[in-house]
Amino acid sequence: MNQGLIIKFENLVQLRGACRQLCTLSCRKVYSAQWKPVQSAAHPMWSILLYPQFLQKDRLTSIASLQCRPLATKEETKKNKKMPQTKGEVEIRQKMTIEELARAMGKDIDHIYEALLYTDIDLDSLEPDSILYEDLIKLIVKKSGMKYKSAKLKEEKERENTDAVKRPPADPTVLTPRPPVVTILGHVDHGKTTLLDSLRKTQVASMEAGGITQHIGAFLVHLPSGEKITFLDTPGHAAFSAMRARGTHVTDIVILVVAAEDGVMQQTIESIQHAKNAGVPLILAINKCDKPEADPERVKKELLAHDVVCEEFGGDVQAINISALKGENLMVLAEATVALAEMLELKADPTGLVEGTVIESRKDKGKGPVTTAIIQRGTLRKGCVLVAGKTWAKVRFMFDENGKAVDAASPGIPVEIMGWKEVPSAGDEILEVESEQRAHEVVAWRTYVEQQERMKRDMEVIEAKQKEHRVEYEKKQQKLAHLTWRQRKAVLYKANKHLMFSRPKERTEMDKNVLSVIVKGDVDGSVEAILNILDSYDADDECKLDIIHFGMGDISETDISLAEAFNGVVFGFSVKANESIKHLAAKKGIKIKLHSIIYKLIEDLKDELNSRLPPSVVENTIGEASVLNVFSVTMGKNRIPVAGCRVQKGLLDRKMKFKLIRNGDVIWKGSLSSLKHHKDDVQVIKTGMDCGLSLDKHIDFNIGDEVICYEEKEVQQTTSWDPGF
Numbered sequence: 001m002n003q004g005l006i007i008k009f010e011n012l013v014q015l016r017g018a019c020r021q022l023c024t025l026s027c028r029k030v031y032s033a034q035w036k037p038v039q040s041a042a043h044p045m046w047s048i049l050l051y052p053q054f055l056q057k058d059r060l061t062s063i064a065s066l067q068c069r070p071l072a073t074k075e076e077t078k079k080n081k082k083m084p085q086t087k088g089e090v091e092i093r094q095k096m097t098i099e100e101l102a103r104a105m106g107k108d109i110d111h112i113y114e115a116l117l118y119t120d121i122d123l124d125s126l127e128p129d130s131i132l133y134e135d136l137i138k139l140i141v142k143k144s145g146m147k148y149k150s151a152k153l154k155e156e157k158e159r160e161n162t163d164a165v166k167r168p169p170a171d172p173t174v175l176t177p178r179p180p181v182v183t184i185l186g187h188v189d190h191g192k193t194t195l196l197d198s199l200r201k202t203q204v205a206s207m208e209a210g211g212i213t214q215h216i217g218a219f220l221v222h223l224p225s226g227e228k229i230t231f232l233d234t235p236g237h238a239a240f241s242a243m244r245a246r247g248t249h250v251t252d253i254v255i256l257v258v259a260a261e262d263g264v265m266q267q268t269i270e271s272i273q274h275a276k277n278a279g280v281p282l283i284l285a286i287n288k289c290d291k292p293e294a295d296p297e298r299v300k301k302e303l304l305a306h307d308v309v310c311e312e313f314g315g316d317v318q319a320i321n322i323s324a325l326k327g328e329n330l331m332v333l334a335e336a337t338v339a340l341a342e343m344l345e346l347k348a349d350p351t352g353l354v355e356g357t358v359i360e361s362r363k364d365k366g367k368g369p370v371t372t373a374i375i376q377r378g379t380l381r382k383g384c385v386l387v388a389g390k391t392w393a394k395v396r397f398m399f400d401e402n403g404k405a406v407d408a409a410s411p412g413i414p415v416e417i418m419g420w421k422e423v424p425s426a427g428d429e430i431l432e433v434e435s436e437q438r439a440h441e442v443v444a445w446r447t448y449v450e451q452q453e454r455m456k457r458d459m460e461v462i463e464a465k466q467k468e469h470r471v472e473y474e475k476k477q478q479k480l481a482h483l484t485w486r487q488r489k490a491v492l493y494k495a496n497k498h499l500m501f502s503r504p505k506e507r508t509e510m511d512k513n514v515l516s517v518i519v520k521g522d523v524d525g526s527v528e529a530i531l532n533i534l535d536s537y538d539a540d541d542e543c544k545l546d547i548i549h550f551g552m553g554d555i556s557e558t559d560i561s562l563a564e565a566f567n568g569v570v571f572g573f574s575v576k577a578n579e580s581i582k583h584l585a586a587k588k589g590i591k592i593k594l595h596s597i598i599y600k601l602i603e604d605l606k607d608e609l610n611s612r613l614p615p616s617v618v619e620n621t622i623g624e625a626s627v628l629n630v631f632s633v634t635m636g637k638n639r640i641p642v643a644g645c646r647v648q649k650g651l652l653d654r655k656m657k658f659k660l661i662r663n664g665d666v667i668w669k670g671s672l673s674s675l676k677h678h679k680d681d682v683q684v685i686k687t688g689m690d691c692g693l694s695l696d697k698h699i700d701f702n703i704g705d706e707v708i709c710y711e712e713k714e715v716q717q718t719t720s721w722d723p724g725f
Contacts, residue, residue: 089147092137099128101137105144115140119477135466159448162441164387164431170349170377178348178412179220179228180341181250181374183280185271186257191287195257195324196221196231199334218359218372218414219401224331227338230374230414232359250357250374251278253340255333256308257285260294260321264302272306281340283318284310285333290323348411354378354432358388359414361423362523363553369393369420373430380409380432385439386417387431388424390446392439395419423552426524513543513612516568517605518559519550520575526598527552530573533602539721543612555581555592563590569608573601602723609721615714623650623709625691630701633694640673642694643701652685652693652709660699661706670696 090104102109109128116123119139132140141148184192199221219231232251254275258268275282284303286296300310300319309315318336322329355377364370371388380386384395396419398406409415433439480491519534521527527550537545548566549559555570555577563570563585570577570585572594577585585592591608595601629644645652652658654675660668675682676692685691693707 089149090141091151092134092141092148093151094134095131096137097129097131098126101132101140105141105146107144111144112140115143135470159445162445163449164433164438164442166355166429166431167352167377170352174349174351175347176350178346178410179230180252180337180344180346181230181232181412182253182255182337183232183251184255184257185274187259187262187265187267187271190257190259190262190265190268191324192257195255195285195287195322195330198324198327198330199231218374220414223334223338225335225338227334228412229334229337229341230412250359250376251280252344252346253283253337254280255283255285255337257287257324258299258303259288260286260296260299261288261291263295263299264306269306272303272308276307281316281344282308283333283336283340284308284320286319286321287324289321290326290328296321346412349377350379350410352378354380354384354386354430356380356430358424358426358428358430360426360523360525361420361552363423365554367397367418369418369423371417371420371424372414373417374414375409375411377411378432379411380415380417382407384432385434385436387433387439387442388420389428390443390450391420391422391424392433392436392443393417393420394436423524426528513614514546515543515609515612516546516548516563516566517608518548518563518568518570520555520559520570520572521550521552522574524552526573529598530571530601533598533723534605536723537721539609539719542717542719543609545609554578555594557581557584560585560588560590564588569593571595571601571605573598606719606721606723609719610716613717613719616717617712618715619710620713621650621708621710622656623652623685623687624648625652625685625707625709627701627703627705627707628690630703640694641698641700642692643705643707644690644692645707646690647685647687649687650709651687652691652707654683656709656711658695659708659710660695660701661708662702662704668695668697668699672696 092101092104096104098109098112102112105111113123113126116126116136119136121136138148184196186192196219221229221231223229254271256268256271256275258264272282284300286299288294289296296319300313303310304313308317310317310319312319318340320329320333320336322333324330354375356373356375358371358373360372362370369391380395380398382395382398386393386395395417398409398418399416400406401414401416406415431442433442480487483491517534519527519530521530531547531550534545534547539545546566546568548568549562554575555572559570560581562568569591570593572592574596575594577592577594582592593601593604593608595604625645625647627643627645630641631644632639632641634640652675654672658670658672659666672693673696674692674694675685677685677689682691
């Protein structure tokens with residue numbers, strides 16, 4: 001009897017152990033490890049369970065086998081290794097699984113699930129190896145009453161700086177005289193290009209669109225005295241402020257051209273400021289002195305207000321009265337320039353590696369990327385390897401301002417350079433390097449630096465957006481705090497259902513009006529000027545302006561494809577579109593707007609913006625009547641208020657819309673239900689006539705009310721954006 005009780009007891013112990021193992025297996029979701037019961041030497045566990053008679057032979061063995069536990073694999077041992085944790089502070093990473101976060105916090109997985117109960121996370125979809133992101137990880141840690149710190153990333157090996165830099169200052173003994181670089185500044189249409197035209201004895205102004213300079217022109221002028229002067233002719237239009245600023249930074253002397261009959265204008269003041277910022281001396285050229293209305297003295301006095309003091313007023317600015325059109329006093333101006341250059345003792349080092357500045361750049365159809373540059377140090381020759389910005393060149397050809405090939409360019413000489421891999425930006429510094437390999441290293445380093453700076457800016461934007469979204473999310477959660485997470489999910493689904501099932505095209509239509517533009521220009525400076533103007537656009541609430549692409553060169557098939565994808569318009573400045581491109585654009589319904597004068601391009605763009613704005617409804621008053629008496633009529637069981645009126649102005653037309661005004665406030669808008677004159681129904685009541693009228697809504701009239709008859713017209717809105725000219 002005792003023996004039977006012992007066997008039953010052992011079976012019960014064995015059953016309890018098996019149940020505990022099954023419970024452990026169901027609770028622990030470990031997929032990488034294969035859980036296997038440990039077998040005894042003679043029999044597996046299942047045989048012991050099925051045949052209890054074996055227990056009688058070796059009870060100790062059977063009891064030991066019941067206490068066996070599943071063996072952990074090496075992978076699980078690594079997983080169970082706890083992360084280092086300081087008291088109350090959790091070390092987190094940007095991405096962590098639920099298991100990793102639980103170990104880092106010293107908690108179990110259930111604690112993580114509990115922390116996620118009141119969020120918009122679907123708990124049913126989570127597994128221990130599900131990935132959580134940084135914002136959610138921080139939220140869980142905060143809810144647990146802990147602090148967090150970011151795990152230290154492996155420090156990247158600091159990249160060696162391989163950038164090219166300017167050489168140290170040259171030994172004064174090797175310096176040689178160089179031509180002065182003179183920039184001509186002034187207001188638009190004050191005669192800057194005509195002045196340079198007279199000095200060069202060519203017709204530059206006639207070649208400019210509308211007689212307005214659209215680019216920086218760099219020219220070498222040979223004076224009869226044998227002196228050479230490099231002139232930079234900058235645009236005077238308001239749109240080209242950046243070009244004028246760039247011109248002053250590479251110049252030695254500024255000639256400020258002011259028209260004698262106009263005096264100081266907006267771009268005149270701006271030009272003075274550019275010269276002051278660059279620390280460059282001024283020479284004042286008062287142009288158009290041959291005109292009867294010319295007043296040079298007024299110009300000099302106006303300039304005093306801007307700290308430009310001429311020599312006759314005790315200052316150091318030379319003032320010369322000229323007529324660029326008739327060629328009067330031009331040699332006096334040239335001699336004054338040469339004299340000032342001699343005082344400045346302009347010298348440069350013509351030996352060693354070349355240094356210079358990109359004045360203008362463009363993409364030529366036959367020559368490829370081309371730059372106009374001023375050489376500031378060294379002598380540029382064919383075969384030199386140059387670096388500018390994030391591109392480089394092996395000089396293939398060089399040309400002067402007349403298109404004539406040259407073999408060398410010394411300091412102070414303007415030259416057009418062919419051989420660039422890409423178009424550099426105007427204003428970029430040109431440096432010569434030893435080899436093409438060195439050029440690749442410099443470009444790679446500059447690209448890397450730009451990427452790092454961009455990543456830093458992007459991270460700042462991302463963090464700001466994350467904070468903004470978190471605040472918005474918390475506000476939404478507060479509104480839904482009384483609901484369960486399933487109810488919240490249903491509410492959010494209903495709120496976003498119309499977006500989830502709409503097609504991409506429909507979603508675009510749901511957004512506010514957008515004008516997508518592609519900007520193409522002949523040279524980098526022109527594109528830069530247009531983009532600077534578009535940057536001032538401040539009417540996004542009316543119509544969003546989206547610049548999807550910009551570049552240099554003629555209109556291409558790629559531009560048309562982009563415009564088609566974004567429903568955009570292609571704007572071209574001093575570029576062309578061949579017949580095949582025009583035909584393709586017409587076939588796809590894409591507008592191509594080509595211009596050679598910048599303010600006309602901006603006006604055209606404003607017209608496009610206006611066409612995207614919804615029309616506004618304007619009320620046009622047709623007639624006015626005063627209520628002189630009030631009475632009512634009964635129709636069936638209804639009492640209808642009737643106003644006895646006299647038309648004071650215009651006429652009342654029953655077909656039109658009406659409004660009732662009382663004490664200056666509109667209390668009703670609609671149409672009339674009846675209009676009578678001497679008990680007869682009429683359509684129109686003219687000025688001075690009496691009538692009785694009733695409204696389509698039950699409103700009691702007061703003596704002294706005004707009845708206005710009006711019509712609504714749709715009027716095209718215009719954008720409030722002012723580009724400044």
